[in-house]
Amino acid sequence: NAGVMQNPRHLVRRRGQEARLRCSPVKGHSHVYWYRQLPEEGLKFMVYLQKENIIDESGMPKERFSAEFPKEGPSILRIQQVVRGDSAAYFCASSSANSGNTIYFGEGSWLTVV
């Protein structure tokens, strides 16, 4: 998957806790995307970020979810006060300004809320 690194790969949280998912894009890529995949479903776009900027967050739930891509360090997807319905696989992807529309995905972070 072209070097997009996500961690943790698996995360278990109790209802009401916070989940933080990290994503390091392919080296040199400045565009990061987060997608959510529910069991037996396709991937749903959540948010598109460039360094220090949120470009499109039209797929993000209005509450409890936030994302950032700081100047230094990985992109973070943060889910506050998790509920059972947040259980899903969260995939990060990256692209560069020069890669056109080619988006490379990480291996995903599987969140289970108990």
Add this chain to the structure above:
Amino acid sequence: QQQVKQSPQSLIVQKGGISIINCAYENTAFDYFPWYQQFPGKGPALLIAIRPDVSEKKEGRFTISFNKSAKQFSLHIMDSQPGDSATYFCAASVQTGANNLFFGTGTRLTVIP
């Protein structure tokens, strides 16, 4: 609203046969159509992609056919192998602006020996 509709939901093909997965879209602004392959527990991996200026693209055993007027595109896997068993997603995006992909719901392909 599902921007990209994919069928069938599941597909079983004999080894050596042809696997065909179809997708349709509504947004005529879409101008990039990739297919992704996903194995259980893994992230989607780009398989092959096409732009609307061509009607067909072939890479090895994988071919995309694109019908711009019908707003449909399909993936053909020739000489299907058990190792091709995976979930396949079609997707679409607009080249300019945000690159976010709209995915189909996926097709679970099983190739039986």
